[in-house]
């Protein structure tokens with residue numbers, strides 16, 4: 001996993017300005033957003049945000065429920081390998097949950113686990129010993145990955161698009177089928193690792209490349225996360241993009257969830273309305289989330305304030 005910190009995040013899409021206002025301006029708050037299920041605090045190596053900052057922002061913006069999903073890595077070369085102890089993370093998050101409950105925000109204790117088949121057994125053991133409210137399984141650019149910054153150019157050269165993305169989706173398929181996770185995080189983040197050698201447009205033109213992964217997510221019974229952090233990177237699309245969310249639905253996908261994947265204060269719930277918008281457009285009526293022992297459904301809001309950017313500008 002390379003850093004996901006957003007301090008230097010490039011390329012904010014100018015067309016998203018109205019959405020920025022809507023999701024980040026306390027004045028007319030994102031009061032229709034019921035959940036942000038992907039947040040990193042200072043218990044992740046690539047964030048320095050204290051948990052209370054997100055909690056206060058959630059109160060300010062009337063987001064009633066958030067999940068703290070700090071990184072847990074399983075390769076000693078990855079930055080979140082033993083970066084924190086489970087017990088410390090749990091104590092911090094549960095303590096904050098208690099403090100903030102009376103303010104009207106519910107804080108769930110989650111984690112984002114970096115998945116790879118090589119350490120499947122370690123992930124399994126970790127989850128057998130440690131109980132989270134909610135667990136995201138994500139595939140990052142693991143240390144021997146062809147997408148590692150120093151290796152990606154050589155990997156792309158002379159290969160077809162199918163060959164280029166295969167290692168990423170192979171891990172996603174395994175993660176989806178592993179039975180370990182509630183959610184597959186930021187599907188198609190590989191486009192960030194491949195930029196600018198392969199563009200988002202080139203990948204969008206080959207939507208078929210994602211089909212086996214989408215089918216595995218449907219069959220694995222996990223939620224597909226629509227992660228708005230992609231809007232902060234080149235390509236400026238959610239992970240995955242709107243058309244992929246729609247295709248997932250066509251393939252029988254029923255479980256979805258959303259997250260801003262904030263690593264910085266300014267990224268809290270950032271443009272999360274666009275993730276919700278893709279769900280509404282694809283016909284999803286509910287999120288599928290877990291609160292400890294309960295898998296729950298949370299209604300996707302349909303109020304007009306979550307309408308199109310044009311409607312918001314009007």
Ligand SMILES: [Zn+2]
Nearest residue numbers: 112138185186
């Ligand atoms: Zn991630």
Ligand SMILES: [Zn+2]
Nearest residue numbers: 038040112261
């Ligand atoms: Zn994350």
